[in-house]
Amino acid sequence: MSSKSLLEVETAPSSSRARSKDVVQYNIQGQADNDDEGGCTSVFAGLLTFASMILILLTFPLSVWMCVKMVQEYERAVIFRLGRVKKGGAVGPGLFWIIPCIDSIQVVDLRTVSFDVPPQEILSKDSVTVAVDAVVYYKISNPMASVCNVTNASQSTRLLASTTLRTILGTKTLQEILADREHTAATILEQLDAATDPWGIRVERVEVKDVRLPQQLQRAMAAEAEATREARAKIIAAEGEQNASRALKEASLILSESPTALQLRYLQTLNSIAAEKNSTIIFPLPMELMGKYMYNQNQQM
Known part of the structure; x- marks a missing residue:
């Protein structure tokens, strides 16, 4: 031996x-x-x-x-x-x-230690360059392993966190990085904890803190979002006009069945105008009456 x-x-x-x-x-x-x-x-x-x-x-x-x-x-x-x-x-x-x-x-x-992973310039799966930084929380669970198995446990964990972050995010698209941060953090945590386990270190939590996009890409995404909102607003306005037209059509059919109802509606409109203290009141005249009057004028001439 x-x-x-x-x-x-x-x-x-x-x-x-x-x-x-x-x-x-x-x-x-x-x-x-x-x-x-x-x-x-x-x-x-x-x-x-x-x-x-x-x-x-x-x-x-x-x-x-x-x-x-x-x-x-x-x-x-x-x-x-x-x-x-x-x-x-x-x-x-x-x-x-x-x-x-x-x-x-x-x-x-043996206390929990936290550190910021420096911003990493990452090329995503869909060829978009983004800068991502994260926060890692870890603690030493086995003092013997942290001293005997690695030269500097803290520094080694920091370097491994940076490389793991770049490796994991390089396999994801920009949409996945922005919309699925929790799953990304869980994947980084799993791989980082498995790698640091022989060093007597247990990684407790990983959080993706910030994702920074290039200025040109931010302007393009803002323009796309603005165009999408404008198109949605036009669709909503058109649907409102369509519903209003149907309602007016149904109202006109109901009023055409009863001349008295049309007269009551006319008086109600005058009452609303008078309540606003307007100096000018417009009296609508039936087109049939105006047509007969114009016919008599033509005959006299």
């Missing part, structure tokens, strides 16, 4: 969030559990540990301030002893003990 610590990764599928997810569990066998370790390395590590303990005892109680460390409730500390991960995994929160000469610690924040 190699003299290096054995790092085993066990993955188990989970469907709690309706997407593929692997839980990475690290079982680290420390130096004390490895019976087949090289003798030279074991003896050297033992000598360094013994010397460090002697130094701590000689400088007690001043050495206590260097041996006792503390992390907050939302933090975990990964301890490396002589370059190897200490048995037991990440420690915290609260106080814990280290050996200053041979131990080094790396503190990991």
Whole structure:
């Protein structure tokens, strides 16, 4: 067996969030559990540990301030002893003990982190250039994986979010990008979470924040929308005129059946005109009477 610590990764599928997810569990066998370790390395590590303990005892109680460390409730500390991960995994929160000469610690924040994905110039499926930016929320779920499996978990997640955003939106048309943001965000979340899972990072939420179109395309879309509204307004006005014509036709048929009703309607119209205090009142005359009068004038001439 190699003299290096054995790092085993066990993955188990989970469907709690309706997407593929692997839980990475690290079982680290420390130096004390490895019976087949090289003798030279074991003896050297033992000598360094013994010397460090002697130094701590000689400088007690001043050495206590260097041996006792503390992390907050939302933090975990990964301890490396002589370059190897200490048995037991990440420690915290609260106080814990280290050996200053041979131990080094790396503190990991477990709180949710949010960051803006820089605007990405994307060529959509229908050959339209758009600038899209998004917001990503993530948290470290496995401190050991975030320290041992990736150099910089935060920076790697940011770069991966940018490339995933470009890849996903490049397969969609402009209409799909504008009208189906929720589905697009869910797709980005699924792929981003699956990619960052070996790093001990769980992506909680992805939101497409803004989609910016070129000025020429905005003017063209505005002109198209304005023309559509004008055409709809003309259709509505024509339908109103048609309905009004039908109503007037039905009213004229009803009035033609009763001369008295026509006279009452005429008096009602005069009453409405008089209520407005107009100085001029127009009296309509039947065309038959005017025709007879014009015939008599022609006969006299």
